[in-house]
Amino acid sequence: MSQIVVEKKVLNENQKIALELREKFRAHKILVINIVSSPGSGKTTLLEQTLERMDKSKRVALLTGDLQTENDARRLAQWGFPVKQIITGGTCHLDAKMIERHLADWPLENIDVLIIENVGNLVCPTGYDLGEHFKIVMLSVTEGEDKPLKYPSIFVKSELMILSKVDLLPYVPFDAEVAKSNARMVHPGIEIIETSNKGDGMEQWMKWLEEKLAAVKSGELISI
């Protein structure tokens, strides 16, 4: 099987730290994902459902960003996996330095998957590499089908779009096919999984994570 190489360029201070993080993640074979969406699209809810279904032998760790409050870390802590809240103050995104600082006292050899929940924002997080393998963009069906056209950068940079809250489709004026078509217009290869807090799509999402983790462990998936 051929190697998948995700190419990155070092550009600035953030990129330098991201590169160092990426090397550490690679050395420890940690799958790292960076989830981005508008406020309220359902990032924390997806992660709650993910942790609930996660094999407890899997060593998952989470960093969750917000301008204020430790609400999300509290919500996520109840499944027993390690969680840290990153409070950014006024900053509308996470940066590599914040990730580095919050990982400092976590032994990386004990982590298989690091899930980063970014600050709720479709713009600011786009330009900040956190050393992740994949950005994942989440769009909820309550938001409007044209978001991929209005905020193309994050859709271009994301490997996967999670279309969330599909249980609300009967009640909202949202055409999922148009939304998916818009996402594919700005990023032809983007993968799409439809989810809801009723459990829709969770099997497919857990399988996605499982496959990416296996590819990291086997050395097939390398982010450089």
Next chain:
Amino acid sequence: MSQIVVEKKVLNENQKIALELREKFRAHKILVINIVSSPGSGKTTLLEQTLERMDKSKRVALLTGDLQTENDARRLAQWGFPVKQIITGGTCHLDAKMIERHLADWPLENIDVLIIENVGNLVCPTGYDLGEHFKIVMLSVTEGEDKPLKYPSIFVKSELMILSKVDLLPYVPFDAEVAKSNARMVHPGIEIIETSNKGDGMEQWMKWLEEKLAAVKSGELISI
């Protein structure tokens, strides 16, 4: 009746331009509002419903901001009021310079109400004065009750919170009372109107606009 004075301080280049804009708006007795929310909370939908109900003798003009696309201006243009799209490229907010530039060829003496629909973002627009009388923050019931605590700045700076999509309350795990209580915790005096695209709250919202416009015209409401 006593004068209501909204005090502002001149701090930087943006504030200087905002001050000039504010003086022009004051000279022409134009009510100016600046609507801020996450992407997909329903700003454009509210404005569509507003224009649909607006007395056609009212001279309303609209500026609508997005990173990309003229979709919103197209949606809003169908009611015959003047609309301009401001495309910000990668920028996550509108600034006073953009407003100044897009107003340059509009005769201000022909405008009673200027509605500015900011870029969908709960963080970046907070720090940019556009010369408006009021910032209005919109929060939809699909987003989670703790948004005022996570993004306090914009709730502190907004005169009014519009709680949108209340028709979806039966289908989402959202406690409106908790959300309102959170908003009042960070901004005790904040006004709140609950709306939906089914017409909920529109009478109250149109009355709010009408009263503010009357106060501007009478000289009772001055923004300095």
